[in-house]
Every structure is written in structure tokens, then in C-alpha cells.
Amino acid sequence: MFGEYSIGDLGSIFVMQGFAGLILFSVYVLMALGLAIIFGQMGVINMAHGEFMILGAYVTWMTSNFFQTFLPGLFSGYFFLAMILAFLASGALGMLVEWVLIRHLYKRPLDTLLATWGLSLMLQQAYRSIFGAREVGVELPQWMLGSLKVTDSIEVPINGIFVMGLTVLITVVVAYVMYKSRWGRQVRAVVQNRIMAGAVGINTAKVDRYTFALGCGIAGVAGSAFTMIGSTGPTSGQLYIVDTFLVVVFGGAASLLGTIASAFSISQTQSTLEFFMSGSMAKVLTLLAVVGILMLRPQGLFALKVRK
Amino acid sequence: MTDNRFTNRSELIGILVLAVFLVVVLPLCLDVFRLNLVAKYLTYAFVALGLVICWGYGGILSLGQGVFFGLGGYCMAMFLKLEASSVANTKIQSTPGIPDFMDWNQITALPLFWQPFHSLIFTIAAVILVPGIFALVIGAAMFKRRVGGTYFAIITQAVAAILTILIVGQQGYTGGINGMTDLRTLKGWDIRPDHAKVILYFFEVGLLFVCIFIAQFIRHSKLGRILVAMRDQEDRVRFSGYSVANFKIFAFCVGAIFAAIGGAMFALQVGFMSPSFVGIVPSIEMVIYTAVGGRLSILGAVYGTMLVNFAKTSLSESFPELWLFGLGGLFIAVVLAFPNGLAGIWGDYVQPRIDRLIASRKPKSEAGWTDNSVADGAPAE
Numbered sequence A: 001m002f003g004e005y006s007i008g009d010l011g012s013i014f015v016m017q018g019f020a021g022l023i024l025f026s027v028y029v030l031m032a033l034g035l036a037i038i039f040g041q042m043g044v045i046n047m048a049h050g051e052f053m054i055l056g057a058y059v060t061w062m063t064s065n066f067f068q069t070f071l072p073g074l075f076s077g078y079f080f081l082a083m084i085l086a087f088l089a090s091g092a093l094g095m096l097v098e099w100v101l102i103r104h105l106y107k108r109p110l111d112t113l114l115a116t117w118g119l120s121l122m123l124q125q126a127y128r129s130i131f132g133a134r135e136v137g138v139e140l141p142q143w144m145l146g147s148l149k150v151t152d153s154i155e156v157p158i159n160g161i162f163v164m165g166l167t168v169l170i171t172v173v174v175a176y177v178m179y180k181s182r183w184g185r186q187v188r189a190v191v192q193n194r195i196m197a198g199a200v201g202i203n204t205a206k207v208d209r210y211t212f213a214l215g216c217g218i219a220g221v222a223g224s225a226f227t228m229i230g231s232t233g234p235t236s237g238q239l240y241i242v243d244t245f246l247v248v249v250f251g252g253a254a255s256l257l258g259t260i261a262s263a264f265s266i267s268q269t270q271s272t273l274e275f276f277m278s279g280s281m282a283k284v285l286t287l288l289a290v291v292g293i294l295m296l297r298p299q300g301l302f303a304l305k306v307r308k
Numbered sequence B: 001m002t003d004n005r006f007t008n009r010s011e012l013i014g015i016l017v018l019a020v021f022l023v024v025v026l027p028l029c030l031d032v033f034r035l036n037l038v039a040k041y042l043t044y045a046f047v048a049l050g051l052v053i054c055w056g057y058g059g060i061l062s063l064g065q066g067v068f069f070g071l072g073g074y075c076m077a078m079f080l081k082l083e084a085s086s087v088a089n090t091k092i093q094s095t096p097g098i099p100d101f102m103d104w105n106q107i108t109a110l111p112l113f114w115q116p117f118h119s120l121i122f123t124i125a126a127v128i129l130v131p132g133i134f135a136l137v138i139g140a141a142m143f144k145r146r147v148g149g150t151y152f153a154i155i156t157q158a159v160a161a162i163l164t165i166l167i168v169g170q171q172g173y174t175g176g177i178n179g180m181t182d183l184r185t186l187k188g189w190d191i192r193p194d195h196a197k198v199i200l201y202f203f204e205v206g207l208l209f210v211c212i213f214i215a216q217f218i219r220h221s222k223l224g225r226i227l228v229a230m231r232d233q234e235d236r237v238r239f240s241g242y243s244v245a246n247f248k249i250f251a252f253c254v255g256a257i258f259a260a261i262g263g264a265m266f267a268l269q270v271g272f273m274s275p276s277f278v279g280i281v282p283s284i285e286m287v288i289y290t291a292v293g294g295r296l297s298i299l300g301a302v303y304g305t306m307l308v309n310f311a312k313t314s315l316s317e318s319f320p321e322l323w324l325f326g327l328g329g330l331f332i333a334v335v336l337a338f339p340n341g342l343a344g345i346w347g348d349y350v351q352p353r354i355d356r357l358i359a360s361r362k363p364k365s366e367a368g369w370t371d372n373s374v375a376d377g378a379p380a381e
Helices: A006-039 A049-070 A072-100 A109-131 A158-179 A182-192 A195-200 A206-228 A236-251 A256-275 A279-296 B009-031 B031-057 B065-084 B100-104 B112-118 B122-141 B150-167 B194-220 B222-232 B234-239 B244-270 B279-291 B298-316 B320-339 B340-360 B364-374
Strands: A147-149 A155-157
Touching: A006 A049, A006 A158, A006 A206, A006 A236, A006 A256, A049 A072, A049 A109, A049 A206, A049 A236, A072 A182, A072 A206, A109 A236, A109 B112, A109 B279, A109 B320, A147 A158, A155 A158, A158 A182, A158 A206, A158 A256, A182 A195, A182 A206, A182 B122, A195 A206, A236 A256, A236 A279, A236 B150, A236 B279, A256 A279, A256 B009, A279 B031, A279 B150, B009 B194, B031 B065, B031 B150, B031 B222, B031 B244, B031 B279, B031 B298, B065 B150, B065 B244, B065 B279, B112 B122, B112 B244, B122 B150, B122 B244, B150 B279, B194 B222, B194 B244, B194 B298, B222 B234, B222 B244, B234 B244, B279 B298, B279 B320, B279 B340, B298 B320, B298 B340
Parallel strands: none
Antiparallel strands: A147 A155
């Protein structure tokens, strides 16, 4: 299948597909980061994670419309405000959901799956009722359009670079919050031994609520970034949820590094394969490989060594 | 004397009530269109029944039951499609004698894996064996390595996603997103007119009761008790010398085969099969039917399936917007308030009152029978 391309063409193909894979990687990482916190740290299966992401996307869309109508002069910078708003909206909803629903189910992890699936159905219908069933797209500011020409045959779109930079930034912030800050230590303490953490004076219920809210907030930011590269509809969240869970499980649920590594390998495999076969077959092969490896290594790539 | 290997007295009464309801009451009350709808719901009841065994008793939550429903359904649909694509029926095609969607996709000869589906015996065997072996392979790979709980759920979900993408992508071999439509006859017998639908309905109800009795048998045998013990205290069962993995594989396979029978009946009853019954969304909905009916109750699964589907049909006809809110709210309510579903409400609130009523009327020595019905024990987690 390589026969009809010259070496130089192949090189460009791999670079271009690799770059497309990097954008997919950014989306995966952003979604999986929130899920790695909620699923990996708390053990809650949040099937509504995609809907939190879509909430972020709709908030971004509304902000961009607001700027276009009322503050056209500042439109080029609307995105930064939108991202903060998306984080706050999704985080606030997450906090509410934790209080109403999740906190009753910490001892029954599989039931969180059913309950959050119900939640995701309700959110989808809410989006459909409020924003309409058709997909909405955000108009990008002028500086984000166009692409950088690296060589004659290699071009990289600017919005892609922007999304990747954003991903790096958010990953660093999350890693700092989880592993270096006082609050992150509390989260990990609660995860490892809830009773003991409570005994040394950590308010475990509060830590749970804010952890869940943080995970949902990051999903909102992911949705916000997602509007840069695609359009958003009420059911878009569902398209990504299985992939995201696989990314988290494949990387080893409790490991941020594993999540990033698995997001990278999955997205690169898929986008490279996509060039040589149909998108659906590339997806099937990628998922099959992931499931196959998971059967050999059930705890994921970067598992903590625990005896079971 | 009534407490034999299959059932005890209160369960027998429950089965009889269900039998009268399905065989006598519904056919008398409903027209053929509605009866056919009930038949469609009941195909999901097979899946829910399988989930009671593998989720309720075995503690294995599979989010990929749509895969087995689909495999069973596609096996049956392939047979029916071949019969509907006889040379006489398809003479306007460029290659007569092959299914129409193959012709549209420029395939000129019947693929090799389609060939054996000319035979009904092979098809019936395939409906059972293909999903059964598939479940065996997945189950062996997972349970031997002690993958369970949430990880198993997520991986089965991925399998459902893979199969859907594959079916949609391979249009020429599977009919793609439209699935296999226009199924007409079974061994020359037209399955489309009203009287055929009624006969198929009774056949399906019969098959459902066979499955109910198999489930009852598993539930009351030593096997069923090991399954429940394993769900509640897996390590203790393992330390007692049982092969936990093999019992889990067994429960998973039974669930898969029940789902496949449901799928095959679906293809016969509804006259088509499509990937929209395979993927993640239908798979989770099937789990919900079980949860609403009661994950520990064999009969509850049947009632739960009928109830949710009835609500879905009637609500989505008149209030399409409200329906998803209602369904979502139902999941949340069931999970939060009634973890054992309708059967739990019945067993916890209604039945004790009835028992007390009966006990107060009868001499004391006879009142002890109903105790067996609460032996199922605590919910899974």
C-alpha cells in the first residue's frame, strides 16, 4: 500500500496525519483528564461526561455570539473569557450533580453508571429544547484562521496549534493541582483511605464535591476548545464518551501520565491508519488493538503495582 | 412438595400469572398491531432475563448485550434475507440471487460466510453458537485475568462500539446503516400478514417461558447459589476452591445466548435488523429494563421491559420532548430509591402485606411457605 508514494510524499503524509492526530490527541487528553480525575481518582463512572463537555461548547458559542453582537471590537479575544465561563458553568453543574446524585452512590460504583446515563439523557434533551436540534458552529476570530506553511507540502492550521498549546497548559495546571498543591494531596488522601483522611481532619465530603466539580469543569474547557475545530450538537458528547473511557482505562485509571500516553498512542494510530483505509475501519482496528491489549494487560499501561 | 428444583410455590404463582397475562389477557385485549408491539418488547425481555443471571446473580454488568442481540438477530436476518433474495425475486438486479444491498455495493457473488445461511438448521445453531462462543472468548479472556466490575463494563461497551462501526462500515456484507430490510418468508411461510404475527407471538411467548424455566433452574440449583455467593464475596468463594472465572464465564454465556434468542425473534417479528439495535445506546437501555424490573427478579425483568417500552412508545408518541426527561428521571429514581427495581418494591412492601393477610386467615403451620422468596439477599454492591 506504500508503493504508489515516494519517500518524500510518505514523509509529508506522516507529518500531516501526525499533526491531525495531535489535534485528536488534544481533544482526547482534555476530555480524559476530567474523566481520569472522576473515574480514576473517585471511581465514579460518569456517563454524562460528554454532556458536561457539550455544556462548555454551548457556553462558548453563546459567549462568541454575545461578543459578535455587543462587543465586536473585542471579538478576537472572546475565547479566553469563554473558556473561564465554560469551566465555571460545567463545574457548577458538576457540583450540583454531585450533591443531588453522586454522593449517595459512592459505595455502588456500577450504579453511578446507570444514574449518570439517565442524567446524560436529560441533559441532551435539555440542550435540544434550549438550543435546538441542529449543530451550531462558532465563528473563529481572524487570527485563528489560516495555516502555517512549514514546507511546500506540509501545512499546519493555526487553530490546531492553539488547541494543542491550550492542552499542554491545562495538563500542566492539572498535574500541579493534583500532585503539588495541598488540595491535591487531600484528594489523594481521601481516595486512598477515606476513613483515615477524615480522621486527620479532612472534610471528605467537601473534597469529593470539589474533585467532581473540577473534573466536570475540565470537561467544560474541553468542550470550549472543541468548538475551535468542530461543530456542536445536543448528542455530540456521546460520540466521544466510549473513546474517552477507553483512553483512561488503557492508560491505567489512576495515572495522569498513563492517560496522556494512551491518548497519544490511540490518536496517532487512528489518524495514521485513516490515511490508508476508511475512517471507520481505522477506528475499528484502533479500538480492537486497545481492547486486545487491555485483555493482556487489564490494569492498563501505567498501572500502580497493587496486589489483588 | 411444591418446592422442587425449579421453583417454589410463590414463584410458581408468579409464573402462572405472567402466563395468563401473556397468553390469554393480552391477545384478547389487543389488536394485532399492538400485539406485535408487545412481541417486539418481549424480544428485549430475553435480554433482560439474561442480564438478571449475569448481572443480578453473577454480579457482572455487561454493557454489550446489544452485541449478542445483534449477532443473534443478524444470523436470523441473513437466513431470511437469502430466502427473500431468490433469483425470481431479484431478477431486476445486475446479479440476480444475491441480497439487494450487495448488488448496490457492486458485489457480484455471495460472500463465503453467507453461504451456510441457506440452511435453517445451521442458522438456528448459529443463533445460539456464534454469540455463545463470542461470549466464551471475551469472558475467558477477561475473567481468567480477574478483570471485573467497571473495567468489564467499559470493555464490553467498546466491543459494542466496534461491532456497530464494523456493521455500518461493511455495507456490502451487512447492509450498512439501513441493516437488512424487507425480510419476507421463513421456509416459504410468509411472516408479514397478521395471522403469522400472532403465531410468531405465541411461539415467542413459549420460548420466553423456556428461558424463564432455565433461569429458574439455574437460580435454584447449587450453581445459582454459587453465583450469588460469588457476587457478594468473590474471594471467599475462590478460597473455598471454586473456579470463580469459570462460573462467571458460564453466567456471561447464558446471558449472551438469551440475548441472541431475543435478537433472532426480533428479526422474525419485526422483519428487519439494523445496527441501531447493536450499539452502546440500546445496550445500556437493555440494562435499564433489567434495573427497572429488578436485577434480582426473573419475572421482574419481563415486567420491567414491557413497562419501560410501553412508556416509551406511548410517551414518545404524544410528548416526544418529555420522554427523554421521563426516561432519564426514571433511571435516576430507580437507582437512588429502588435499587432492586419493581420487584424490590413488590418484595419489600407489597408481598409482606399480602402474606400477613393470608397468614392471619390461615392456621399458622401453612404460613411458612413464602419465606423462600426473600432468600435472594442483599443488592449487588
